[in-house]
Amino acid sequence: MDKSRRNFVRMAGITGGAFSVAAVSKYTLANLPEPVERTDTNTQPPYQPEDANYNPVVTLNGWTLPWRYKDGVKEFHLVAEPVVREMAPGFKAHLWGYNGQSPGPTIEVVEGDRVRIFVTNKLPERTSIHWHGQRLPNGMDGVSGLTQPAIEAGKTFVYEFVARRPGTFMYHPHADEMTQMAMGMMGFWVTHPKVPHPAIHKVDRDFCFLLSSYDIEPGSYTPKIMTMTDFNIWSWNSRVFPGIDSLNVRLNDRVRIRIGNLTMTNHPIHLHGHEFEVTGTDGGPTPPGSRWPEVTTDIAVGQMRQIEFIANEEGDWAFHCHKSHHAMNAMGHNVPTLIGVDHRGVAEKISDLIPDYMVMGERGMGDMTEMEMPLPENTAPMMTGDGPFGSVEMGGMFSVVKVRKDQAPGDYSNPEWFNHPEGTISHEIEMDENPRRESDAGSGSMRLARVSEETIEVKVRKPKSHNGH
């Protein structure tokens, strides 16, 4: 196609953003909906069509794909293509995705809707889309070779089915899956109930995101697609902390968060300060009698979970994967544990030879967060993120649920850090400088002892080897 004839215009106003559509294209001529693209990574406000009688979802660092009505059918156009995703400030990845981004836009419909989805393949290889969790005719299931021929590069296919079941779903390729999912091809799908459903609550806020992982060497841009286990980028919607937006809610809101796992391992997702219930899976809403309170729920590979809670505690509540290695950014895993190893002298000597040399991990890894050692270009710091009290020392699958009294209903904008009521912040206390205070003999009270530096040295100093070096 002659690229110079493609004239992109900006559609401002719908969600205040940077949609762009081709003004005249072969799609118009073929009577297909113009593909809508976004290239930025900001969480878009809910997409609220005029006739929507549901509370739309908000996709973390993402957006919902607009559709057009044609003969009572909701028509969408997905374009599979190479994209550039800024995964965190200062760190971009060359991924594959849909309509300008990875993950692709969220598709949001209502139970009973007939949907028609055009899929144009602008990848260098063939693809297909599987509609994970949907009830549909077998030939619409998107498994290339099994239920349809693959969509060859440059071709457009159409899928059409009725969204029969309300719930939480996703879409992804079912052609060269290992490569295409390792490259970021995936998207969310939400089907709202048509009429009130006994197991589906009305909620005030409804968030969604996908878990994905990448293996991108520090200083490079493209994921290594053959990696099976040793991923180094653990992301929510292809973003890593501090690049993941916070989930901003109003005090006493009922909040739903829908999460799907398209990585190669499980993720125990943990919320601070509240208990939640798992109210649904990709198999549908869970029966209310089957629910119990949790603060962590494990999401296995290929599973989806929707959690719900009443946000009735004000504050900035951490929300993260509980696997600590998934809450940090690109790092080597072959680093020996150096806690307690005495480097005094060694570092000085090496510094004479290598000016930027820095001993890693002598007092734990927390110092890494403020380290001055230069990172390769295009690398997200391993543990980072400034909070109101210093570095958060996190990365990867970490964000914050911000619960505020004065967050207006429907306002998803990011408030300032929490203003703690006086006397409610953990703080340092005055310590007696005596190394050891005599406890009241026999009183059974706890010994408040300050262990001397010497004791620490004995406990942690690496023992000498047998032959006495």
Ligand SMILES: [Cu+2]
């Ligand atoms: Cu995890």
